[in-house]
Amino acid sequence: MDDALVFSxxxxxxxxxxxxxxxxxxxxxxxxxxxxxxxxxxARISVGGATTADLAEHLGVTKQAAAQLVEELxxxxxxxxxxxxxxxxxxxxxxxxTGWAATRAADQAARAAVAPWREVLGEARFSELVADLTLxxxxxxxxxxx
Amino acid sequence: MDDALVFSxxxxxxxxxxxxxxxxxxxxxxxxxxxxxxxxxxARISVGGATTADLAEHLGVTKQAAAQLVEELxxxxxxxxxxxxxxxxxxxxxxxxTGWAATRAADQAARAAVAPWREVLGEARFSELVADLTLxxxxxxxxxxx
DNA sequence: TCTAGATAGACAAGCGGCTTGACGAGTTAT
DNA sequence: ATAACTCGTCAAGCCGCTTGTCTATCTAGA
Numbered sequence: 328m329d330d331a332l333v334f335s336x337x338x339x340x341x342x343x344x345x346x347x348x349x350x351x352x353x354x355x356x357x358x359x360x361x362x363x364x365x366x367x368x369x370a371r372i373s374v375g376g377a378t379t380a381d382l383a384e385h386l387g388v389t390k391q392a393a394a395q396l397v398e399e400l401x402x403x404x405x406x407x408x409x410x411x412x413x414x415x416x417x418x419x420x421x422x423x424x425t426g427w428a429a430t431r432a433a434d435q436a437a438r439a440a441v442a443p444w445r446e447v448l449g450e451a452r453f454s455e456l457v458a459d460l461t462l463x464x465x466x467x468x469x470x471x472x473x
Numbered sequence: 474m475d476d477a478l479v480f481s482x483x484x485x486x487x488x489x490x491x492x493x494x495x496x497x498x499x500x501x502x503x504x505x506x507x508x509x510x511x512x513x514x515x516a517r518i519s520v521g522g523a524t525t526a527d528l529a530e531h532l533g534v535t536k537q538a539a540a541q542l543v544e545e546l547x548x549x550x551x552x553x554x555x556x557x558x559x560x561x562x563x564x565x566x567x568x569x570x571t572g573w574a575a576t577r578a579a580d581q582a583a584r585a586a587v588a589p590w591r592e593v594l595g596e597a598r599f600s601e602l603v604a605d606l607t608l609x610x611x612x613x614x615x616x617x618x619x
Numbered sequence: 620t621c622t623a624g625a626t627a628g629a630c631a632a633g634c635g636g637c638t639t640g641a642c643g644a645g646t647t648a649t
Numbered sequence: 650a651t652a653a654c655t656c657g658t659c660a661a662g663c664c665g666c667t668t669g670t671c672t673a674t675c676t677a678g679a
Contacts, residue, residue, distance in 0.1 A: 329580070329584070330587070330591075330599070330600075330603055331583045331584040331586075331587035331588070331591075332580060332583050332584075333603060333607075334587050334602075334603050334606070335491055335495070335583045335586070335587060336610075336615055337603070337606040337607060337609075337610045338484065338487050338488050338491055338606070339488055339491065339492070339615050340610045340611055340615045341484050341488070341606060341609060341610055341611075342484050342485055342487070342488030342489075343488075343615065343616060344611045345481055345484055345485065346485070349481070364636090378656075378657090379656075379657065380655075380656060380657080388636090388637070388638090389637075389638065389639085390656080390657070390658090391637080391638075391639090391657090391658080391659095392636070392637055392638075394656095394657065394658070395636075395637085396636090411656095414645075414646070414655090414656075415644080415645055415646085415656095416644065416645045416646075416655070416656040416657065417645095417655090417656055417657080418656085418657080434475070434478060437477045437478050437481045438475070438477040438478075440477075440481070441476070441477040441480050441481060442477070444609045445476075445477075447608050447609060448605055448608065448609070452605060453476070454476075455601070456480075456602065456605050457476055457479060457480050457483070459594055459598060459601075459602050460480070460483040460484070460487060461479075461483060462593050462594065463483075463487060463590045463593060463594070464482075464483045464486045464487055465486055465487075465490045469482055469485050469486045469489065470489055510665090524627070524628090525627075525628065526626075526627060526628080534665090534666070534667090535666075535667065535668085536627075536628070536629095537628090537629085537630095537666080537667075537668090538665070538666050538667075540627095540628065540629075541665075541666085542665090557627090559675095560626095560627075560674075560675070561627095561673080561674060561675085562626070562627040562628065562673065562674045562675070563626090563627055563628080563674090564627085564628080
């Protein structure tokens with residue numbers, strides 16, 4: 328049974344294609360200064376209540392790396408730092424309007440990337456697929472692959 | 474319908490977990506000096522007939538990056554360089570016995586990583602899943618995600 | 620057969636994203 | 650009050666990759 332190998336390869340291939348297509352689409356929508364890894368940061372920041380340290384944990388990197396990422400996103404106008412209401416050390420992160428626009432663009436890009444797959448499988452089979460994958464997916468935040 | 478987003482997230486999460494588990498398992502089998510990206514190189518080299526330039530194209534990186542990777546794998550004893558029978562410029566790459574052992578370890582690790590999923594879904598549903606993913610998978614080599 | 624262009628691989632320099640390490644300012648628990 | 654911890658920052662360095670350049674070799678066309 329080396330279904331396992333086939334399966335692994337398929338998941339990897341699919342995931343790679345997904346990232347690549349979404350990134351290309353987002354770029355084409357005018358967000359050329361964003362790279363795939365930024366999406367994972369947006370995902371956490373858009374939820375609200377995130378500090379740089381929270382973001383670091385979410386991404387599975389050091390605080391310094393997260394701070395650097397935040398600095399870049401602030402400089403590019405996607406993220407704002409607000410004073411934290413209860414902690415003078417920390418700063419709350421939030422998306423700017425541009426940040427939200429980028430998030431919407433990514434959402435749309437994801438839909439566009441998945442659409443053909445949905446069509447190939449048919450609606451019913453696609454739903455089953457989503458259900459199956461839901462069973463398999465690990466809990467916790469989604470991080471850049473490795 | 475934002476199944477699309479859910480689906481994307483699931484595929485990404487699954488792929489990340491897969492890579493991480495396989496890597497951990499391979500490490501535990503004694504190949505601690507291999508990292509996930511090396512697997513993609515082994516995949517091409519094990520087929521045979523690969524030069525450094527071939528490998529570069531397969532991985533989607535520059536020749537220099539591929540050469541550096543090969544150098545590392547040679548130094549660590551996984552890969553050998555042989556003279557090319559028809560081209561004095563090129564050198565054919567091949568796996569050493571250690572390289573083959575690592576490949577087998579990775580195969581086994583993939584099986585181990587997938588096994589629980591197979592169990593969760595049941596054999597029939599798992600086969601369907603593989604079939605569906607096969608329909609969706611892009612052709613061409615599998616590369617490190619991004 | 621000679622020559623122009625392409626290709627394999629190596630050498631060098633540099634960049635970007637990440638790490639470890641150390642630190643002051645602020646918070647929390649004892 | 651004080652000790653331990655945490656947030657964010659500064660600094661230095663590593664590693665995988667890039668661009669740029671070069672020689673040796675192969676290939677196709679006049």
